[in-house]
Amino acid sequence: MGHTKTPFTWQYSVERQYFGKYRRALQLMRDKTLFDRMWGKAEFHIPAAEKAAHPLPIAAILISMNLEQEKSIDQLETRLKMQANHIKKLERRSREKDIKLLSLQKQLDELRENLEQRLIEQRQELIEIRYSDYDR
DSSP, X not given: OOOXXXXXXXXXXXXXXXXXXXXXXXXXXXXXXXXXXXXXXXXTTHHHHHHHTOSSHHHHHHHHHHHHHHHHHHHHHHHHHHHHHHHHHHHHHHHHHHHHHHHHHHHHHHHHHHHHHHHHHHHHHHHHHHTHHHHO
């Protein structure tokens, strides 16, 4: 003959109304926004809560909110792991570049020493050529 079970959407609305005073009592607008977001996420799971047919509708609503929070935590943990791996790669590249830089610095120092030594030798040769008459 008709539905004997109260639709969960109606139960959801009743529960949300019960918490209306709680919402109004929240001091910060950010808290009110988050409160509304929690209820909105729970609303997404109304079909599942209706199937559960729990005698306490608020239990299904709270589980739905908790599920959404768990999903958010899981996404954040995944992003955090990805960023940590990215940081490790960047640190590894940085160390490799530092090693290359040290090697290039060493080569540059060797080239400078070699150049200075050659300049000294060239000066000596020029002095000997220019003043070769004085030695005799």
